[in-house]
Amino acid sequence: MLVPILVTLYILIALVMVISLLLNGVRPSKTLAWLLAIFTIPVAGVLLYILFGRNRRKSKMFSLKNQFGTLNKLENVTCSPDISVNKQKITSLIHKTSSCPVTCHNDLELLKDGKNTFESIFEALEEAKEHIHLQYYIFEDGILADKLLEVFERKIAENVTVRLLYDGIGSYSLSKKYLKKLKHIGVETAQFLPFKFGRFLTALNYRNHRKIIVIDNKIGFTGGINISDKYLKGDPALGKWHDTHLKIEGEAVDFLNRIFVTDWFLASGNKVDISAFKMHGSARKGTSLQIVPSGPDDDFDVMEQVYFSIINSAEKYLYIVNPYIIPNHAILQALMTAALSGVDVRILMSSSTDIKLVDWCVRAYFESYLKAGIKIYLYDDGFLHSKVMLCDDEIASIGTANLDNRSLQQNYEAQAFVYDKDLCLQMKSDFLRDCEKSIVLGDYKKYKERPWIKKLIEGFAKLLSPLL
Template sequence: MLTESMLIPILIALYVLIAAIMVVSLLLNGVRPSKTLAWLLAIFTIPVGGVLLYILFGRNRRKSKMFTLKNEFSIRDEVQYPQCTPPISGNKEKIIKLIHNAAQCPISCKNEVELLKDGRNTFESIFEALEKAEEHIHLQYYIFEDGVLADKLLEIFERKIAQNVTVRLLYDGIGSYSLSKKYLKRLHSIGVQTAQFLPFRFGRFLSALNYRNHRKIIVIDNKIGFTGGINISDKYLKGDPSLGKWHDTHLKVEGEAVDFLNRTFVIDWFLASGEQVDISSFQLHPKINGEHFLQIVASGPDDDFDVMEQVYFSIINSAEKYLYIVNPYIIPNHAILQGLSTAALSGVDVRLLMSDTTDIKLVDWCVRAYFDTYLKSGIKIYLYPDGFLHSKVMLCDDEIASIGTANLDNRSLQQNYEAQAFVYDTDLCAQMKADFLKDCDKSIALLDYKEHRERPMIKKILEGFAKLLSPLL
């Protein structure tokens, strides 16, 4: 029988063994030397806690993949689109090639896109499209909450299932944790197929907690698709008691690119449910006469490269006239920060539009911790005061418009499963640019570096503390 005097050395030896294994893993799989060194220090200086933090946040998923898509079920490489040349300048053609090679998404030519702003307009368009479904409805959301919107969807699902339409709903295990069992039972009772992405279970808690599916995708009959920043939550209709009205941007797509959104859903559905959906049974998209050039980046921690970071970085560095960004969580890593600063110092009009307040105070401090560098570089900052601005938009030189789910933070760029649409169209860019400038006119402008430096010392300390945690936020 083990005594306490015998047990303590055994536990210490076991801890040392686990720590040694993690050190070897870091040395073999670590990508950034600075990050590797930080984790080594944490493991050796924070007993037990350092190991647990590394298990939760530190492992390199690109080396030890959670899912091996190419070996299990990959369908992205099968899609072929006709060759086409979008109307963009030569230095931006590399972005199209990057997305094609890194995200396996060739550029598609024949698309119609419609910009949707805020919840009411977006859901009116979604409900109208759902009513037209004849074969299948695929929905994928990070946050799916009980409420008016969920009940409306339930009504539509029931009608469409009665018409022999297949409905599949995929929701994230953490983002949709509040979704009630009662609502799920109602879905199942009418025939909706559901799957939960990385559910909150103790057995996979440590390995899966930090890797969430942040995508928002709807595909109807492989003909109409939606993606963007808006979740299924009544706060998009009623607002939030503390933050006010939620503002967001979504995109409706018809044409070739819908097929890729559907393929992204089908892969995620397989990962969550184990069911392989036969995509050969889906009718191909109709021939659309639209001329919107479009690519989708479906990125995640299992990709061989930091795809979303690479694409954002390339767009930032390709900017010649202006770069406008709308995002609630701009917490840049070193590469993105250098890119933004370099662009502004080179004479590019770089503007950041974000909320004056956010839903998480610690994140708000971290976002503001980078304001000094922005202002010193000549980057213009605008804080939107009317509610919470949740859009994830990037505009560049009247040539590229990006709308989707990915924030400019470590979580979106390296840890989450994201979906971002990149549209190459001057008219859409002009429309979004005009909207952006109107929102800037309504916002609080932070333009003076010296004035910003005079903020209270307590704010500087809080921001500095939060900045230390930026790799985890």
């Protein structure tokens, strides 16, 4: 008697999911794949769909902007960067999809690797007079965390408000002992979508991958570096971690702060009065940039559209540094089309990643790249964690977003798109220097002859790419 009831219940649940897919599905191929999974893999198909398949863009279940209207257009700071007409379209795209205009009154400092980045961060934290806002995907116990605790205690004694937002999965190892210390000295903390059984199925796959520090709405930091000692000491498996970060002073910091405040409201339920924050801009017209937030509840695939547009706009060169390049069909075709059109397309990544399955999936696309004339450079002096894209000495992208389904569709990300020739040239020089130290893959015919067992493993991993 129990079995027929359970079967009937399962069929009803599956039918509800089918209706949801038909009403809210994005791509026909993806919809069909989930329909097949639901009906051919009993129970597991339904659970996988709940975890990975639902369209957050339709449901707005985790909507940030709609909960707290902090990312409104600020037309008074909009300006036109000194870039070609072809690239101007990208700035318009960003403004329309994320409501973030180009800001021009900024001073930037490019920070490479952990030592330089954290020296700059701690120096800036000591200058705080009003508030310190920190938001990290990974915040781990260790030397850096202890040093931050000391700074927080001193600044709170000076009546500086300190708020720390950390991701429930990325910072899962953060100890209760450390959190108690933070609370004891007066740090306000919030956890983004905690790892709880009641929310496991709805929240596990949607993480806040942003790395942001804002000090007095005047100084900001963003990029790929987390609060982890591996940026200082490395780790036994991969060696030293290399990454890229930005220090920003000027109008763009206000947009970083708005992202933080909005995320803070979602995680803690507490509103922060943004009207009390003054927008600071340098007296002269400085570096032009846009701060671009993206997430699974945006109306459009913001980060995917911007990356896609930059790739298609490339006329001379397109250089990419990224540890997790698992392109969807659109991004893959854009990269191959650019290379086949004569654009110098180069990809720089580590010779291995921190997750073996991801490493296989990343390599599954190498053959397609090489066939189209894309050059691949494998860096083996540590782990490259940077998320950088350079285009035609006009656009430099630095931030948290990888070129994979997780960053483009599922995670909350933040990326800075900088329109400055000097910065582009500086980063281009660094890129080419790292390429000289790397292993070059450029022979398509030779690579195609790799052992069939590697092709089989890569092919299997490629099937899982939508989940990685």
